[in-house]
Amino acid sequence: MTTGKTLIRGARPLGADPVDVLLADGRIAAVGTDPTGPDASGAEIVEANGAVLLPGLVDLHTHLREPGREDSETVLTGTRAAARGGFTAVHAMANTFPVADTAGVVEQVWRLGRSSGYCDVQPVGAVTVGLEGKQLAELGAMHESAAGVRVFSDDGKCVDDAVIMRRALEYVKAFDGVIAQHAQEPRLTEGAQMNEGTVSAELGLGGWPAVAEESIIARDVLLAAHVDSRVHICHLSTAGSVEIVRWAKSKGWRVTAEVTPHHLLFTDELVRSYDPVYKVNPPLRTERDVRALREALADGTIDCVATDHAPHPHEDKDCEWPAAAMGMVGLETALSVVQHTMVDTGLLDWAGVAERMSHRPAEIGRLTGHGRPVAPGEPANLVLFDPDHRAVVDPASFASRSRNTPYREMELPGRVRYTFLRGRATVVEGEPA
Amino acid sequence: MKRHLVSAADLSRDDAVLILDTAEELARLADRPVKKLPTLRGRTVVNLFFEDSTRTRISFEAAAKRLSADVINFSAKGSSVSKGESLKDTALTLQAMGADAVVIRHHASGAPHRLARSEWLSGSVVNAGDGTHEHPTQALLDAFTLRRRLVGTGLRGAGADLAGRRVTVVGDILHSRVARSGVRLLHTLGAEVTLVAPPTLIPVGVGSWPCAVSYDLDAVLPKSDAVMMLRVQRERMNAAFFPTEREYSRRYGLNGDRMARMPEHAVVMHPGPMNRGMEITAEVADSPRCTAVEQVTNGVSIRMAVLYLLLGGASPDSASTVPAATTAPALPEENQ
Incomplete structure (x- = not known):
């Protein structure tokens, strides 16, 4: 890309009729049916052949593992995976070693993201020191740091103390922050291994009841209303949680929620294999929950899709179920799974996908340079996605350092052809550039 | 196989x-x-x-x-x-x-x-x-014991299953691999299984199991051909599954009075090791109707x-x- 200009020919912005899109100087220079003119001279040409052009995807929930667990992922490998999945910005969760609970750690992660160049990395700060749930971390210092943190989460652990949660919600109002809650009542989930229901009863695995999620969400939407602050619900997984969020939104309270691709597709029936690749927190739920989550994402009750990309080394999954780590990688399959579960089923159009995977998450995270319209003058953060492609998921092709994907050997639709970060192609024909 | x-x-x-x-x-x-x-x-x-x-x-x-x-x-x-x-x-x-x-x-x-x-x-x-x-060989040996006691040994029992026999399983169903294997196998062999426990020790989702569930031991005993008592760990009361050992044993333990309410031919089973005084009294454990040693x-x-x-x-x-x-x-x- 020597000229810094790219002309994408025949792309369908948000699935609309094909147009040509000229990128120059990191921005969208022109969108139209006539590509000619002096501006396009010397531009690299990308033939879209009718592929869908979306704003670069934004993930509110990514585990990049650095610092501390570079054996499973680094900022570099994680952002390459993100780019390959069509993302131009990811929020890096705070449960690293050391925990991202100080300005120093969030700045380190932020700088690693800047030097990777594949994707913007917006660090999430811990709500409490060491994710221990006892003492507020220096939220203000993290906000004022170069990383400019606005999203705070103890993800992996629930902020279960009602007073700490209330104070955190109140405190971040000073800088328009949001608390992203991992809703899991700890006492109700001691020894929990999978969704509590008919399958857990048969398999003899400790149950993770829906009520453990729903009771925390119910409490937290009430707290957010009481102090008039913003709460975001991480990886919402049950039909009951959907009902509570819908009710809270109907009151006008400032509640947002995300759902993961895997919760849109899989059920706890898969646990019958005892294959830990399906072990995740919150656990895979039931068919009824999957239906409710899809409907809620379609009607906007759930604001966005977030991957909860959770890389783990092979040995942490190649073992007996209770000994295995929780989580699955998701960055490189997210858009395909959303197409499969939401677009191909008629629940969302491509504009809806752009809303749920780019505009809304950028808005919740207050990222100004992302989640923008595909229009002249906007930052050239874009993904060119071919929805007609079909392929079997091959973990060996992943850019992520980890391979713990539940989609292994599944055929999924769609392929990210190009990702552009401020006009630079970070992915060319499916491969990180 | x-x-x-x-x-x-x-x-x-x-x-x-x-x-x-x-x-x-x-x-x-x-x-x-x-x-x-x-x-x-x-x-x-x-x-x-x-x-x-x-x-x-x-x-x-x-x-x-x-x-x-x-x-x-x-x-x-x-x-x-x-x-x-x-x-x-x-x-x-x-x-x-x-x-x-x-x-x-x-x-x-x-x-x-x-x-x-x-x-x-x-x-x-x-x-x-x-x-x-699961603990499938335990279920098999229980079925074997039941067939010997209720159907007959050697040639008399050979080839037979447990069709129509009523087996009651009492105790910590939630944490019991013996119960999970037992329900599956006894059902396969045609027996009618009833689980009895305080509701805290019955798993959520039990509705899909091929058996009945009761919270009332005394109501089930007269209709049982066999009563299988499961070991109940005393530590369970610390997680509030039941208030005290005494209360558990009063409501769900098998003693001489309760055993007398069982049909005459009915047997008492226990996979061992027994908590004497908890789920089973010594009187029952040592009676000829108890098959634990067998x-x-x-x-x-x-x-x-x-x-x-x-x-x-x-x-x-x-x-x-x-x-x-x-x-x-x-x-x-x-x-x-």
Whole structure:
């Protein structure tokens, strides 16, 4: 890309009729049916052949593992995976070693993201020191740091103390922050291994009841209303949680929620294999929950899709179920799974996908340079996605350092052809550039 | 028969009856001065125990030895496992040493399932109890004991199942692998199973199990052909499953008065070890209606039958093929 200009020919912005899109100087220079003119001279040409052009995807929930667990992922490998999945910005969760609970750690992660160049990395700060749930971390210092943190989460652990949660919600109002809650009542989930229901009863695995999620969400939407602050619900997984969020939104309270691709597709029936690749927190739920989550994402009750990309080394999954780590990688399959579960089923159009995977998450995270319209003058953060492609998921092709994907050997639709970060192609024909 | 015995659900009615008939045949061995058959000579059976269970381990050990197998006991304590070796590496080690069958007891539900479906081992996997999941040989020995007591021994019982027999299982169903295997197998054999426990010790989701559930022991006792009392760990009350041992034993323990309400022919079973004074009183435990000791004897016969059927049909160099055994063995007339 020597000229810094790219002309994408025949792309369908948000699935609309094909147009040509000229990128120059990191921005969208022109969108139209006539590509000619002096501006396009010397531009690299990308033939879209009718592929869908979306704003670069934004993930509110990514585990990049650095610092501390570079054996499973680094900022570099994680952002390459993100780019390959069509993302131009990811929020890096705070449960690293050391925990991202100080300005120093969030700045380190932020700088690693800047030097990777594949994707913007917006660090999430811990709500409490060491994710221990006892003492507020220096939220203000993290906000004022170069990383400019606005999203705070103890993800992996629930902020279960009602007073700490209330104070955190109140405190971040000073800088328009949001608390992203991992809703899991700890006492109700001691020894929990999978969704509590008919399958857990048969398999003899400790149950993770829906009520453990729903009771925390119910409490937290009430707290957010009481102090008039913003709460975001991480990886919402049950039909009951959907009902509570819908009710809270109907009151006008400032509640947002995300759902993961895997919760849109899989059920706890898969646990019958005892294959830990399906072990995740919150656990895979039931068919009824999957239906409710899809409907809620379609009607906007759930604001966005977030991957909860959770890389783990092979040995942490190649073992007996209770000994295995929780989580699955998701960055490189997210858009395909959303197409499969939401677009191909008629629940969302491509504009809806752009809303749920780019505009809304950028808005919740207050990222100004992302989640923008595909229009002249906007930052050239874009993904060119071919929805007609079909392929079997091959973990060996992943850019992520980890391979713990539940989609292994599944055929999924769609392929990210190009990702552009401020006009630079970070992915060319499916491969990180 | 499949290559492995991981779950009672692996067994069809005919598989289960074949195991019971085979065990009945092998039980005759116990009456002989030399209690040994040459069937599994040169085969290696590994008892891989990640959890202490002397009772189950020596039962499998006795069973394998009476079939002349070489037995290796591998206890996780004091081994490389306690130093952090993974299940996979342990399995690969056993495979490299030529294990024809691995009898596994593990604290993790599903560990035998993982072993059986992995590429780590080529031999047979026998589940000797995994977490709160299953304990299929216990269910088989319970079914064997029931058939002997309620249907008849030897030829009288041979070929029969438990159709129409009413079996009540009482106690900590939630954490019980004996109950999970028992419900599956007894249902396969045609018995009508009723679970009785305080609601806290019944799993959420029990509705899909092929059995009835009651919270009222006294109402169920007169309609039971057998009452199986499960061990209830005293620590459970610390997690608020029930208030006190006294209250548990008052509401769900089996004492002499309650036993008197059972039909005359009905038996009391217990997989052991018993908590005398908790789920069962000494009066009941020591009564002739209690089959606890008999169950231990029958356990050896059942485990012989399982090892015989899983390993007996295949030669040592083709242990991965499915044994062709479809009939119970005929004991040789001469002792070996």
